[in-house]
Amino acid sequence: MRVVHITSLDNGGAGRACIRLHKALLEAGVDSIVITQTKTGDTPQVKQLAQTKPQKLVAKIRPFLSQLPLMAYPKRVKDIFSPNLPIFTPSNHLLVSTIKALKPDIVHLHWVENGFFSIKDLQSIQAPILWSLHDANPYTGGCHIVAAACVGVGTRCKSCPLLKSTYPFDISFWTFKRKAKTYAKLKNLTINGLSRWIAQSAKDSSLLSSKPIINLPNPIDTRIYRPIQKSLAREMLHIHTPKKIISFGAIGATSTPRKGFNELKAALDCLPQNLKDKCELLVFGSSEGQNLQDIPTHYVGTLHDDIALALLYSASDVFIMPSHLESFGQTALEAIACGTPVVAFNTSGLKDIITHKHNGYLAKCYDTNDLARGIEWILSLETAKYEALARNARSSAIKAFESSKVAHAYIDTYAQLAGGGAVDKTWLISIAKHTLHTLLPHIFAQPTYYIGFGAIGGASVGRKGFNELKIALENLPFSLKSQCELLVFGGEAPQIQGIKSHTLGFLHDDYALAFAFNACDIFVAPSLAENLSNVIMESLACGTPVVAFDIGGNGDMITHKHNGYLAPLANDSNTLGEGIEWILSQDAKAYATLAHNARVSSLRFESAKIAHTYINTYVFLTGGGGAIIDS
Template identity: 30%
Template sequence: MNILHVNASDIIGGAARAAYRIHRSLVEHGSALQLKSQMRVISQVSDDPSVIGGPPAGQSALWRRLQPRLAQQARRGFRTGNPTMHSIAWPATGLGSELQARHRQGQIDLLHLHWLGDSTLSIEEIGRLPMPLVWTLHDQWAFCGAEHYTSPPLPGERASSDERFAAGYSPASRPGHESGPDLNRRTWLRKRRAWRRPSRAPIHIICPSTWLAHCARRSDLMADWPITVIPNPIDLIVWSPCDQAQARALLGLPPDRPLVLFGAVGGTADPRKGADLLLEALRRLCTQVAGTPLEPLELVVFGQSRPLQPPALGFPIHYTGRIADDISLRLLYAAADVMVVPSRQEAFGQTASEAHACGTPVVAFATGGLVDIVDDRITGALADPFDPLSLAAAIRWVLEDPQLRLQLGTAARQRAERLWDPARVAGLYGEAYQESLGRPSHVSA
């Protein structure tokens, strides 16, 4: 069976890294399942020969310049208080025609979609694809409007109250923080017209977490589609424990201080990642641990360089900047005593799974995909969403007892081996592919 994965990029960004890991798990373990995997991306960074990069075949240089300008024009006047990325996936890029040609030539038996954005496939191109489709969701965009995540939870909320994806994007459901053209409703209506025609079978949806699958099943667009939960894989050789003292020495971090690690693309800039909640928790923790062995606590932040005005927490903050290689990131996980992932919304939580694979306990809020990663009080701790005081208590619980921390780290590694082993995940995808091929094939318009 020839599988072609489609993603905007191969290794730039969390979704791209997850999609690439799924592809590589099939490259390395798919032969036993009679699967051959390739990946088609617009922006290729790796030199992996199984990845096909570049603009769509036949796309002119003129259209390459014009397409994003037309997309920008279509957004004119739209205003929203939701800080997440918005993608309208219009107009057509031309990749749909290339994929149809590959299918006619026998190069594709099944197409596996991932994170697409505006530059990969338009909504209408997806609707015209004739081959069986599997789609791994890396955020909420596929069943939402243009937004990749619903509005983040407001203060005092345990989850987002933005439920337009469940209500069908009626005009009455539009939130007060939006104005101008209802871009999300327009985008959602285009998805419904393109993807729910009687002539085509539903797309088989794969979600990396129980939370994301629950959202998809409650959505008006995908409620009756096949939805399967398959976690993202992780290379257990690349991501494995190493000596903490050596890791700190190599990174220039203090050898004898409790270290709390936080990281995300953009560091503290993305409100969805909850850096503000972590900083408030650490301010509270700083007061609580005064005069205890945890008083010399320090914070390490990756994904961001030192700002001109770092927050005043009462203890040092080490900024590592953007980490471009897995070895440096593995050393950071090993150097830390605890990894904190205080996200308000997270489809899976890849930094948490990476930390676990490296034998590092994780503290997070009991929300989103992180509930599937952290086994509360076994591999780390889950705090009440989105309570900085509860988060501070969870961090302190992990740090106070060195022996407990070692036990949590050992259990974290064992959990990674049990759940996210690439061979296991490849087998689960093989089952999903067989199920998809067993249903009636898609019919193009």
């Protein structure tokens, strides 16, 4: 499999994340190639696009040209903004032709601004595209961090508050319009939210809400980012102090307000004086800045090397990440991988990395007093409790973000996309209904909603919940009920007043079951007791949304109103009916998204993946069992 990554830079937050994934894929045997506008490292298979002198000249002009429209907004907020307009961000024909020549199975986009990529170039890429959201720009009219008061991403950008624009048809409007026009033509684009927060933000946006959206994180090499003896780390960094070290760092650490340096200063001012006397502050990402009152401050500049960063985190007793928003939170992950607890605000992608009082502290959003309480809580822990917190930090990084694990999750996704991506639910329903129409023409004579119910024993086993389903269907509004028919497989079931039922009998063959699930517009699993339901898993795998009670393992498979509906009150037919009515009342676009989500969510149970998990367990058990200790 050949994966071609596209990123404007091979450094910076997004560039470093791209390179880390690239390295992990190479180790896993994937033919991974990175194309970048600006190459700064020497990682294998990373290629700078411009090679000749004319090409290099154009590459230098493109970033400047793309930013020219911003000159019309001299009062704009001084943060990154990337318009994508004709003439100013022209098509990158060299990039398009290079991608084509490489014949990739997958094109993986990362951060592609700085004039590197015209949004219309997406139409020239024939391979399946996976686009990782390193910030909000792909679903906005140009901003990378959405202003708190802005509602444009949910409708249409105009009068952008970051541009301080009062004119509705500003460059955010035209960039948004250009993206909307291009995205509408793309059938091969899948979006990857690096955190649950940014994935949900993309789903809520107008530009990307109709696209398949998944959630895979950035990886980290825990062989490099690992705890180093604190005294050794400090010696290597020439830090000669017995005091507690509080560290903070980011690109533009002190100059970019959203990185939270002002909030950090306010929090440190709130610390008790006796604690201040025991602390020093270490800042990276900035070479100079003000010294804080009562706390000696050291500015170490920008650290480019992973080993230097690992030393800094290991030298620290706590790392503070007071960012207002983070699509992921890479420095927080680096810190915990080195066994250093993190204090951050309870916001955005940081919630995927930090678990409150387990591997760090999540302060109330933008509450500097609570940020101070988090710093004080960690630094005041007795030795044994602090060491437990540090171990939790390290183990949580390994468990969720270790590079080889994350790489294989991406490989599984690439394989699915290269095979055609998510199942086209409309096509499958059409095929299934056509086949069943041929076999059972008396069932499919009229177009209608088909509701599925299946269980071994059918209605004869009380705990399978047929009686609850019967009441729920009888109580549906007449206008909806008149459009519904019930397909029952796995046993017999009595007729339901006002709804025609069809008994398909016991279906032994998986192919027949797959057709049955695909013929259903919705599958209802009203069981009153379940561990991990096979029929729910099978239905979701066929792209058919499921309604079930929120019991047992159902919540492990169904995410409420994402791939189905979890009725909150077990045994309550009214809530079951509300779920059926909610799904069947969705318009075609919303239902297609629901069906797509059902299919994608089932992939975590894919047989080969689960088999390998069991194999690893068997190997471990045959080795004698016992605790797995991280070396």
